[in-house]
Structure formats: structure tokens, C-alpha cells
Amino acid sequence: MATKRIGEQTIKFENPPSIIGTASIVGPKEGEGPLSNYFDLVLDDDTWGQKSFEKAESKMQEEAIKLAIANAKLSVQDIHFLVAGDLLNQIISSSYTARQIGIPYFGLYGACSTMTESLCIGSMIIDGGFADYVVCATSSHFSSAERQFRFPLEYGAQRKYTSQWTVTGAGATVLSSTGNGPYITHITPGKIKDYGIKDANNMGAAMAPAAVDTILQHFKDTGYTPDDYDLIITGDLGLIGRRIVIDLMEKEGYDLTENFSDCGIKIFDGVEQDTHAGGSGCACSAVVFNGYIYKEMMKGNLNRVLLISTGALHSPISTLQGESVPGIAHAVTIDNLK
Amino acid sequence: MDNITNKEYQEYVKKKIPKPPYLKNAIRAFLTGGIICLVGQIIRNMLFSFGLNENQVVSGTAIILVFIGSFLTGLGIYDKIGKFGGAGAVIPITGFANSIVSTAMEYKREGYIFGVASKMFTIAGPVLVFGIGGSIVVGLLYIIFSSGR
Numbered sequence: 001m002a003t004k005r006i007g008e009q010t011i012k013f014e015n016p017p018s019i020i021g022t023a024s025i026v027g028p029k030e031g032e033g034p035l036s037n038y039f040d041l042v043l044d045d046d047t048w049g050q051k052s053f054e055k056a057e058s059k060m061q062e063e064a065i066k067l068a069i070a071n072a073k074l075s076v077q078d079i080h081f082l083v084a085g086d087l088l089n090q091i092i093s094s095s096y097t098a099r100q101i102g103i104p105y106f107g108l109y110g111a112c113s114t115m116t117e118s119l120c121i122g123s124m125i126i127d128g129g130f131a132d133y134v135v136c137a138t139s140s141h142f143s144s145a146e147r148q149f150r151f152p153l154e155y156g157a158q159r160k161y162t163s164q165w166t167v168t169g170a171g172a173t174v175l176s177s178t179g180n181g182p183y184i185t186h187i188t189p190g191k192i193k194d195y196g197i198k199d200a201n202n203m204g205a206a207m208a209p210a211a212v213d214t215i216l217q218h219f220k221d222t223g224y225t226p227d228d229y230d231l232i233i234t235g236d237l238g239l240i241g242r243r244i245v246i247d248l249m250e251k252e253g254y255d256l257t258e259n260f261s262d263c264g265i266k267i268f269d270g271v272e273q274d275t276h277a278g279g280s281g282c283a284c285s286a287v288v289f290n291g292y293i294y295k296e297m298m299k300g301n302l303n304r305v306l307l308i309s310t311g312a313l314h315s316p317i318s319t320l321q322g323e324s325v326p327g328i329a330h331a332v333t334i335d336n337l338k
Numbered sequence: 339m340d341n342i343t344n345k346e347y348q349e350y351v352k353k354k355i356p357k358p359p360y361l362k363n364a365i366r367a368f369l370t371g372g373i374i375c376l377v378g379q380i381i382r383n384m385l386f387s388f389g390l391n392e393n394q395v396v397s398g399t400a401i402i403l404v405f406i407g408s409f410l411t412g413l414g415i416y417d418k419i420g421k422f423g424g425a426g427a428v429i430p431i432t433g434f435a436n437s438i439v440s441t442a443m444e445y446k447r448e449g450y451i452f453g454v455a456s457k458m459f460t461i462a463g464p465v466l467v468f469g470i471g472g473s474i475v476v477g478l479l480y481i482i483f484s485s486g487r
Contacts, residue, residue, distance in 0.1 A: 153443075153444060155420070
């Protein structure tokens with residue numbers, strides 16, 4: 001009997017896993033953004049002395065994982081599982097990281113939803129009694145993502161208004177079966193929603209329906225309302241996606257105008273930094289969560305947060321073949337109390 | 339959420355996307371393209387003043403413009419010109435140079451054969467195919483309609 005399920009899609013943990021250490025590493029542009037002071041490490045050079053952007057991304061993820069483990073006052077040998085993913089083909093950033101770190105590893109592909117996807121799976125492993133310590137991690141790099149999904153860096157193309165800026169960074173969270181919080185109390189893994197948006201430069205609009213679906217289901221299953229949360233924050237919907245979520249939720253009878261934000265909007269100053277619709281990428285929700293949200297929760301400024309990382313599950317090939325962009329969103333409740 | 343059709347959602351999303359400032363973009367493209375052409379004209383006049391003939395001047399001008407486009411790409415300046423000028427920077431021959439040099443630079447890490455050499459034309463390739471293809475069609479039409487005269 002699945003005793004921990006509530007409603008249609010949500011899991012309520014019996015022994016909620018505690019977050020005992022986090023780390024966030026970001027590139028220079030993110031370091032110039034409004035959340036600069038919340039990150040553990042801001043790089044001056046986005047190649048970090050490596051020969052390729054892919055190597056730099058892998059190094060960021062590796063160092064973020066090590067730093068999170070150190071912040072949790074543990075050593076690498078104490079960790080039972082690493083659950084990680086990224087944007088690059090065959091998730092190479094995570095797999096090369098796992099090669100260096102040597103922890104039993106589950107690789108995920110959830111595009112930009114990877115942070116909450118890994119937190120969902122890591123939490124279930126812990127509450128299921130399969131591990132005491134699990135590290136959840138993800139990374140993305142503007143330059144490695146651009147070359148895979150878009151144009152060469154020096155090509156003189158204009159970016160669209162709806163385009164988003166892939167965050168360079170990596171975030172890692174150490175979950176533990178014991179600890180003093182904040183705790184992961186509920187998770188609502190999402191369904192894929194696809195309303196036929198084919199423009200890969202408008203991912204906010206492609207992912208917004210998935211976010212709405214998951215948030216609605218979360219409220220239905222748990223009985224929570226937007227007022228029960230200090231902050232409801234999506235992963236990387238950007239300015240257009242956020243607007244769509246507010247509109248669609250209003251139609252469903254929920255008012256999100258008060259405490260709803262998006263990591264992609266928080267991480268950059270859109271006007272000063274010319275990021276168009278906002279930040280995106282796996283690292284977007286990863287560094288905002290492991291930097292800003294975690295630290296604000298530790299200070300007690302935020303007590304209950306709903307984090308919904310959003311992913312666009314297309315590929316350059318599916319885009320060329322004229323397929324639409326499937327969206328996904330996984331929600332995680334992080335609470336200072338059990 | 340389930341009672342919205344794909345079409346309704348796509349219509350609604352269209353309304354949410356801000357309109358680009360077409361006039362401003364067109365003026366910027368006009369200025370950028372115009373300046374590049376002006377530079378081309380200056381080069382052309384200079385080459386004539388060196389006593390070169392028409393054929394030599396045409397090739398020389400193109401060669402120098404391609405060099406300038408490539409050089410500015412290497413310095414990381416041409417992408418900024420492209421961002422400002424849009425089609426005004428993409429369409430002249432300097433933009434063509436940018437599309438080839440930027441890809442060549444990007445794929446250096448994958449090696450000279452399967453990286454630089456094979457990826458070099460990923461953006462310029464279609465321009466070459468349709469450009470050369472188009473000129474062949476026009477050439478054939480010219481032969482057909484001008485034969486007999």
C-alpha cells in the first residue's frame with residue numbers, strides 16, 4: 001500500500017528529509033545580478049581555467065557538490081547517492097562529475113526542471129529508508145547551452161523578446177534522514193503539458209501550462225492555498241511565463257499576485273543586464289534555491305516555500321522537425337517545520 | 339486549464355508577446371547596412387585610385403570586406419554590431435564572413451576536421467546552396483532567353 005500518497009499526485013513524507021547543506025556557484029554575469037550576495041562562489045572567468053565550456057560546467061557541478069557536502073559537515077564517503085542531471089546531450093556534465101566524485105549515481109534528464117526532479121527523487125529515497133544522505137545537484141552554462149541549442153557565441157544574431165538567458169552556475173543540496181530543517185514535507189511530481197507551442201525561443205509560454213497544472217494539483221491534493229506559503233516560485237518561466245501563470249491561475253480561482261515569483265526573474269536585472277524575458281537553465285532554479293531561498297529560510301525570513309522548477313523537454317532535432325515543446329513542472333514544499 | 343484548446347492557448351500567448359519596435363529596428367538596420375556599404379565604396383574608390391581595373395577592384399573590395407568582417411568577429415565586436423543592426427549587419431558580405439568565422443571559432447575544441455572544417459558552414463551552408471543554386475537557375479534562364487539573339 002502506498003501510504004504516503006495524498007490526493008492524485010502528491011506525496012506527503014512520513015519522515016520529511018532535512019536539508020543539511022547547500023552550495024551555489026555562479027558565473028560572472030549572475031554575480032552582477034541582484035542575488036549576488038547569496039551565492040557561495042562567484043567566478044571571475046566563466047571557463048574557470050578549463051579548455052572547454054563543457055569542462056567548466058562539469059567543474060562547477062563537482063565543486064558545488066563538494067562544497068555542499070562540506071557545508072553539511074560531512075565527507076564524500078558519507079553520501080549514499082548522488083542524483084543529478086543537466087542540459088547537455090547525454091547529461092555529460094553530471095556524469096563526468098559523478099566520475100570524479102565516486103558516489104553511486106542516478107542521472108536525470110528533466111531539462112530545467114532537474115533541481116526539483118532530483119529533490120523529489122532524493123527525498124523519496126530518504127523517506128523510503130534507502131539512504132541517510134543524498135546529494136541532489138544540477139548545472140548549466142550559458143556558452144555550452146548556446147552552442148547546443150542556438151548559435152555560436154560570436155554570431156551576430158538578434159535575440160527575441162521572448163528569449164531567455166541560460167544561467168551559468170551549479171547548485172547542490174544535501175538531504176539527510178535526520179536534521180533540524182528546513183524539511184521537504186511534500187512533493188507533487190508533474191505531468192507533461194503541451195499546448196502546441198513550437199517556438200523554442202518562447203519556452204516560458206511552453207512551460208507555463210505545466211506549472212499551472214502542477215500548482216493546481218498540489219493545492220487540490222494538500223488542501224493548501226497560496227496564503228499558506230510565504231513564497232511560491234517557479235523555475236524559469238521568465239516574464240512572459242509568469243504573466244501567463246497568474247492569468248491562468250486567476251481563471252481557476254487562485255490569486256497569485258501577492259507571493260508568486262520566478263527564479264528566472266529574480267536572478268537577473270532584466271533591464272540593466274539585457275536578459276530579455278529572464279534567466280533559464282537547470283542552474284536557474286538550482287542557484288536561486290540553494291543560494292537565496294535556503295539562506296532566507298535559515299534566517300527565518302521565509303518559512304514555507306513552494307518551489308516549482310519547470311522544464312522544456314524538446315531537443316534541437318525535435319525543433320527542426322517541427323515538433324512542439326513539451327513542458328513539465330515538479331513542485332516541492334520546503335518548510336522550516338516538519 | 340483542461341478546458342482550453344491548443345489553439346486558444348496559442349492565440350492567447352501571441353497577445354502576451356511584446357511587439358518589436360519595427361521602425362527603430364528598420365532605422366538601425368538601414369544605418370548599419372548603409373555604413374558597411376559606405377566603407378565598401380571607400381575601399382572601391384581607393385582601389386581605383388591605385389590604378390586597378392574593374393575586375394580587380396570588385397574582387398579586392400570583397401576580399402577586404404570579408405577580412406574586416408572576420409577580424410571584427412575574432413575580436414568579439416561583430417556580434418555586437420549584429421545585435422544593434424540586425425539584418426543590416428547580416429546581409430552584407432561582412433555578415434557572411436561572421437557566420438563562417440564564428441562557427442569555426444566555436445567548434446575549435448572539437449578538432450580541426452570534425453569540428454572547424456565540418457561545422458564551419460552550418461549557418462552559411464544554406465546561403466551557399468540557395469545562392470549558388472539560384473545563380474545557376476538565373477544563368478540557365480539567361481542562356482535560354484538570350485540564345486538566338
